[in-house]
Amino acid sequence: IVELNETGLDYQRVGAHEHAIVHFKKALRLDDNLPLTHYNLGFAFYFGKGMTEDALRHFQRALELDPSNPHVLYSLGYLSLHERNDPDGAMRYLDQALAIMPDMASAWNTLGLARGAKGKWTEAVECFDKAAGHAPDLAPTFSNKGIAMVQLGDLDGATEAFGQAVKLKPESVKNRNNLGNVLGMRDRKAEALEQFEASLKLDP
Secondary structure: OHHHHHHHHHHHHOOOHHHHHHHHHHHHHHOOOOHHHHHHHHHHHHHHHOOHHHHHHHHHHHHHHOOOOHHHHHHHHHHHHHOOOOHHHHHHHHHHHHHHOOOOHHHHHHHHHHHHHOOOHHHHHHHHHHHHHHOOOOHHHHHHHHHHHHHOOOHHHHHHHHHHHHHHOOOOHHHHHHHHHHHHHOOOHHHHHHHHHHHHHHOO
16 A cells, blocks of 8 residues: 555656556555545645546545645635635634644645635735735745735835746746736836736746
């Protein structure tokens, strides 16, 4: 069983998700009470194949077997938000994950998105700041913070956040357009035009 799981992980690391799924399924046929294997299979189903319902089934089984696994809780929170459009459910899972692993930047970022979806923009910014504190090199966190700052009417803060996103990932058309838009809103037209021209060069 251990060898099947390890081989499945090896396939997963190189993007061979179909082979990974085969090995994880074989392991579970031998013993269905393996929380890590259910988690790995759920991960392969969703992030490798886009099979949401299969992924949810295995993440939920993993949680039944290991209720304190923060990665399983995070995965369920992520899918609740992005696939089920259920920010309340997402927040419940993510709060549990962060109570166990408070330095999980991805969970803070997703929690910020969930709170933003509920219109709780100040709380969303707090989450994005915590995410950035644990992983300061992730551009999406700053992009998300910028969007929240626009919602709060803080264009200076939004400019700073979008600027950091561009600095971290200058090849992102979305980041440059976001920065260009907020610069335009502040009547900094020359700087806005610079961002839009850079965006066009990236995606003509």
